[in-house]
Amino acid sequence: SPDQVRSxxxxxxxxxxxxxxxxxxxxQEGGTVARVGSPATEFPTLMTLGAARDPMLARRVARxxxxxxxxxGFTMVFAPVADVTTGPDDPTxxxxxxxSSPAVVSEIVTGSLAGYADAGIVAVAKHFPGHGSVPADSxxxxxxxxxxxAQLRARDFVPFQAAADAGAPAVMVGHxxxxxxxxxxxxxxxAPVVGLLREELGFDGLVVTDAHNMAAVARGYxxxxxxxxxxxxxxxxxxxxxxxxxxxxxxVAAVTDGRLPAAxxxxxxxxxxxxxxxxxxxxxxxAPTVVGSHAAVSYEASLAGLTVVSGxxxxxxxxxxxxxRGGTEVDRTRLAAAAERAxxxxxxxxxxxxLGGDAxxxxxxxxxxxxxxxxxxxxxxxxxxxxxxxTPDAFRALVAVLTGATTGAGTLxxxxxxxxxxxxx
Numbered sequence: 284s285p286d287q288v289r290s291x292x293x294x295x296x297x298x299x300x301x302x303x304x305x306x307x308x309x310x311q312e313g314g315t316v317a318r319v320g321s322p323a324t325e326f327p328t329l330m331t332l333g334a335a336r337d338p339m340l341a342r343r344v345a346r347x348x349x350x351x352x353x354x355x356g357f358t359m360v361f362a363p364v365a366d367v368t369t370g371p372d373d374p375t376x377x378x379x380x381x382x383s384s385p386a387v388v389s390e391i392v393t394g395s396l397a398g399y400a401d402a403g404i405v406a407v408a409k410h411f412p413g414h415g416s417v418p419a420d421s422x423x424x425x426x427x428x429x430x431x432x433a434q435l436r437a438r439d440f441v442p443f444q445a446a447a448d449a450g451a452p453a454v455m456v457g458h459x460x461x462x463x464x465x466x467x468x469x470x471x472x473x474a475p476v477v478g479l480l481r482e483e484l485g486f487d488g489l490v491v492t493d494a495h496n497m498a499a500v501a502r503g504y505x506x507x508x509x510x511x512x513x514x515x516x517x518x519x520x521x522x523x524x525x526x527x528x529x530x531x532x533x534x535v536a537a538v539t540d541g542r543l544p545a546a547x548x549x550x551x552x553x554x555x556x557x558x559x560x561x562x563x564x565x566x567x568x569x570a571p572t573v574v575g576s577h578a579a580v581s582y583e584a585s586l587a588g589l590t591v592v593s594g595x596x597x598x599x600x601x602x603x604x605x606x607x608r609g610g611t612e613v614d615r616t617r618l619a620a621a622a623e624r625a626x627x628x629x630x631x632x633x634x635x636x637x638l639g640g641d642a643x644x645x646x647x648x649x650x651x652x653x654x655x656x657x658x659x660x661x662x663x664x665x666x667x668x669x670x671x672x673x674t675p676d677a678f679r680a681l682v683a684v685l686t687g688a689t690t691g692a693g694t695l696x697x698x699x700x701x702x703x704x705x706x707x708x
Contacts, residue, residue: 373417412456496524
């Protein structure tokens with residue numbers, strides 16, 4: 284419960300007895316990666332915002348999410364995702380990315396950073412040097428990036444440069460084997476890769492590693508060795524070692540025997556403390572009542588991103604009743620609830636087919652709930668729609684478009700060959 288979360292975080296702060304806030308971070312990107320659930324507001328994926336093409340809307344969404352997290356006691360959020368997704372071969376990022384366009388990702392990321400700053404929570408842009416263009420999941424293995432440095436500069440680095448230029452307080456470095464820079468070494472323990480972020484992109488804020496319990500690092504290094512290597516490479520915060528005690532002991536030993544200069548450790552600690560002191564000097568956390576109060580913002584974002592790639596742009600797309608097919612049980616339940624609230628009968632009538640993944644489907648109206656690639660080979664008698672999410676407010680926006688109460692203004696943020704148009708916006 285919100286009260287329990289706030290109480291636990293306050294207790295940790297009291298035990299630590301430090302004159303600055305603890306870094307208490309959470310993965311709360313919106314969409315599929317949201318560690319805090321009900322009663323907090325469910326916000327849409329970043330791809331929804333990429334489809335909306337509205338940095339100010341991205342700012343409002345981030346501010347709303349940040350306010351709820353601050354009200355719960357969190358001081359850091361591991362968002363926004365600054366990765367550029369490159370298509371169906373991206374198994375990890377997908378709709379967590381705003382777009383396959385570096386320019387669109389940059390706009391949404393900078394808007395989001397401003398919103399988190401408005402809320403007074405420390406945002407962490409992730410996952411440098413870019414996880415959206417590798418064909419493997421770093422949770423499971425070490426992905427190999429085969430692009431040249433020139434290609435990375437023209438695509439993957441662009442949003443991170445925008446984030447650095449916008450004054451991002453922190454950047455997360457992922458676990459990627461960048462062959463053109465430091466072959467065979469995860470970027471999170473690579474001085475040359477962190478050096479690119481610091482020297483070429485000019486980022487001087489806090490560098491956080493991606494979680495060290497992920498297979499991309501954990502399979503090749505012990506917890507202590509990985510922690511020391513990350514700090515020596517220039518990272519300031521080692522996130523989630525598999526064995527925290529072993530990591531701590533090895534860091535102390537490495538400073539004692541000279542493998543890790545004490546000055547490097549002091550630099551890392553100073554960045555963290557300075558950032559938390561800066562955060563503490565900002566606005567007070569909002570009242571607990573803010574938690575769960577932003578359904579209207581979530582709905583607005585989902586409606587702005589909803590993309591009709593075939594069928595009429597205005598007017599009703601279904602009759603007075605719908606049959607819900609596909610998706611998960613939760614998806615079907617949420618759509619049925621939204622439909623009934625809007626006066627639609629559920630169980631007969633037009634078939635609304637929900638695509639939970641990239642596989643195609645058929646129906647009167649076919650709706651992709653995550654990435655929109657499945658729409659390419661789907662067969663719809665009335666319309667094909669990209670929703671990019673499955674929150675209650677996303678389904679509410681879908682029903683509003685299905686009934687003709689309003690229109691979806693989104694534009695496809697990624698290339699989907701075989702669709703009739705990019706959207707109705």
